[in-house]
Amino acid sequence: MSNEKLTITRATTHKPKPDSEHLEFGKVFTDHMFVMDYTTVRGWHDAQIIPYQPLSIDPSAMIFHYGQTVFEGLKAYYTEEGKILLFRPDKNMQRLNQSNDRLCIPEIDEALALDALKELIKIDYEWVPKAEGTSLYIRPFIIATQPSLGVHPSESYKFIIIMSPVGSYYKEGIKPIKIAVESKYVRAVAGGTGQAKTAGNYASSLKAQEVADAEGYSQVLWLDGVERKYIEEVGSMNIFFKINGEVITPALNGSILPGITRDSILHVLKHWNVPVVERKISMEEVFQAYEDGLLEEVFGTGTAAVISPVGELYWDDKHLNINNGEIGDLSLKLYHTLTSIQLGKEEDPFGWTVEVEQEVTKNK
Known part of the structure; x- marks a missing residue:
């Protein structure tokens, strides 16, 4: 999988982007998605970025009957300097593989997955909202796709990444x-x-x-x-x-x-x-x-x-x-410190943030 080539098919039409001031969690999704397949014969293969679309999947696919699936959640942030930052995305890919191991799902190539995610954000960078407190939520997940009603690990899977602009968690200020x-x-x-x-x-x-x-x-x-x-x-x-x-x-x-x-x-x-x-x-x-x-x-x-x-x-x-x-004072200090690191407003002494390249240089 480490040598897998990523192919890209761009959307010919683009969905209207929601107002950054009225975003709901997980309701609207970006123009593109990442998809990769697995079979026991070929391993992980056909890494693609394609237009966001429904899946065609057999009713007997094992995900529906035995729940063999894992997922992750992370965010991309738009900074005051016009950069797009991820926060510790390598940890999400590591944890995805830890979940894979427990659910008997084949391990993914973490470096390839992270590169694919960066490319996906690069293509859909305009979907990263700019209003204060907003972000682009990212959902990588893997589902078992083998059409079988036997209780055993699936022999085929799909690894998918979808993204959704989300609003501020604390729209009216941080409250207990x-x-x-x-x-x-x-x-x-x-x-x-x-x-x-x-x-x-x-x-x-x-x-x-x-x-x-x-x-x-x-x-x-x-x-x-x-x-x-x-x-x-x-x-x-x-x-x-x-x-x-x-x-x-x-x-x-x-x-x-x-x-x-x-x-x-x-x-x-x-x-x-x-x-x-x-x-x-x-x-x-x-x-x-x-x-x-x-x-x-x-x-x-x-x-x-x-x-x-x-x-x-x-x-x-x-x-x-x-x-x-x-x-409390400590809770508030932790909140401001971590969000400031995520948004590039404060020095990152831990090397946690990862910048994502954008397709064009925007006027500031």
Whole structure:
């Protein structure tokens, strides 16, 4: 696959681009997409950029029946200097292969995938929105395509990348969210697929999220699936607690998704010499810290929001009001620092940003 030639077929017509001030997440997609096929005979082959279009796929394709699929999520940002930047895209491709391994999907060539992504953005660069807080969301994914109703790994796959301009996560300013701690349903257990970014993990979380929504909570905080005691992650984010000056996040244990924003926050905190530790932490410990007046901040981390401060936790019929429902100083500082690096506004001491070439030089 490393020597695979990328062929490009350009769209002859172009879709109207949405207003940057009124973007919705994942509703409109760019003019082109990347597609690559796999068979056991040929391996990964036919790397193409083609006009965005529906897929033609057999009703018996294994993705529909056994859920063999993985995906990623990352963003491209338009800077004040007119550059387009990606944030740690190599980590997304590495994690995609980690998910591939767990789901018995053949490994992709990470370098080729990243080159293809850059070429796709280069072609559709005009779709990267310029309004403050906006970005181009990128969704690489792989699906099993073999037409078969046998329970075994597929013998054929499609690797696809699609892109969608998205609006600011915090249109009215960054505000803390309310989270319900889940006690009935289980997201994942060690040995399962919790550490893989696969569709089934999200499907199994929908019921708990539906219940939380009905009760006025925007997210669910999952506990471990065995003891129902130790904190794992939020539905779409990893979670951090600042207790008596120390930042604590659950250690990766085989059932927690290794978030790239999570890893970035750990690097930044250590760079600032802020005490930070990855370890088991129970809701009982968090509640006791709250009772003792030591629970200073709680925040989630993820691609969509970067930092999502938590203003309330609901657990065991108890309402934990955190920092008077306001964003904490550390959460705010982390948010501004990471977004400034992503947007090229602040020095990147970690070498995380990757510039994407554009097809023409735009007037500034």
